[in-house]
């Protein structure tokens with residue numbers, strides 16, 4: 489049992505990258521805390537344990553680095569206070585532990601009514617526009633919690649209520665399970681703080697007369713956006729790059745749905761000009777010549793890519809193709825066998841045509857549910873793309889990848905916001921997650 493006299497401060501996080509810096513900074517506060525609680529212990533779970541950590545342990549024998557642990561439960565159970573962000577904070581809250589939230593970007597503090605909203609939008613400190621840390625306050629907050637069991641209970645209660653209200657465990661846990669299934673990605677992709685995936689459709693030279701769904705971007709605007717990405721140091725990648733672990737420091741994925749001929753006419757020249765990559769989602773039905781599915785809704789008719797254009801783009805190495813089903817139908821209106829045909833069938837047809845594996849599937853209309861996700865995974869896709877707004881963090885469900893919507897009048901300022909962590913969280917907070 490953790491008690492006031494022998495308190496255990498548990499820190500969970502990987503010991504590399506920005507997280508490692510944060511953890512080392514937390515441990516620099518240890519002497520202050522030991523002064524007040526001479527029998528306190530810090531337990532750090534996460535790897536890899538390197539010389540710098542062994543040095544800390546040598547200087548402070550009450551600091552223990554446990555390395556990576558598959559089963560965290562016993563650690564949470566013996567903790568008096570847990571320090572962490574994201575998944576760690578969620579799990580600790582589930583165990584009814586008092587959580588001090590701190591992430592890669594900012595310090596949130598012990599969860600209470602006054603900071604619970606900030607905790608949510610920042611993913612417990614992992615996501616914030618600038619780095620803001622107050623190490624002295626952290627030490628004071630730890631001491632205050634260790635001193636006062638009632639306060640600890642209140643913090644644990646706030647966390648537990650937040651969890652119940654916001655993070656439906658039925659939703660969160662299958663996503664975590666997926667994470668562990670995909671160990672392939674764990675070591676590599678978890679290094680990526682955030683991978684923006686932008687969603688476009690048509691690329692047009694001029695403003696169309698009829699654009700019911702506003703699913704276009706003007707060539708000149710797209711060019712400005714590509715220039716902007718280059719200036720900001722982003723490097724465009726494809727899903728194959730992700731799988732082959734060719735991951736630059738600031739990766740971004742540009743996606744274009746439906747496979748319009750205007751992608752060949754206006755996007756492809758820009759990709760060549762700036763040496764950038766894109767992923768285009770096409771229908772497996774090569775007889776489909778236009779966006780016939782949009783016409784009953786009153787959208788203008790646009791030509792789809794011809795087979796020779798698709799193959800030429802693929803040969804350039806700048807364009808990867810993914811599946812957008814066979815018939816562009818709402819999958820949740822279909823029976824299981826028909827869904828399988830659209831999902832697995834389109835993969836087979838496209839792979840025969842492209843003579844390459846197809847790694848990703850963009851759900852038509854962004855329409856999916858648990859069954860559709862399971863079918864997509866079983867069909868052999870590694871990535872399922874939704875039209876949900878949000879950041880892509882590879883600690884989540886790869887069959888439910890969110891994208892950032894790009895609209896015709898997205899200005900450079902909007903664009904900056906759209907590619908920043910803060911904006912994405914802000915939208916979530918303001919309830920504008922789905923469009």
Ligand SMILES: [Zn+2]
Pocket residue numbers: 745746812816852853
């Ligand atoms: Zn579509």
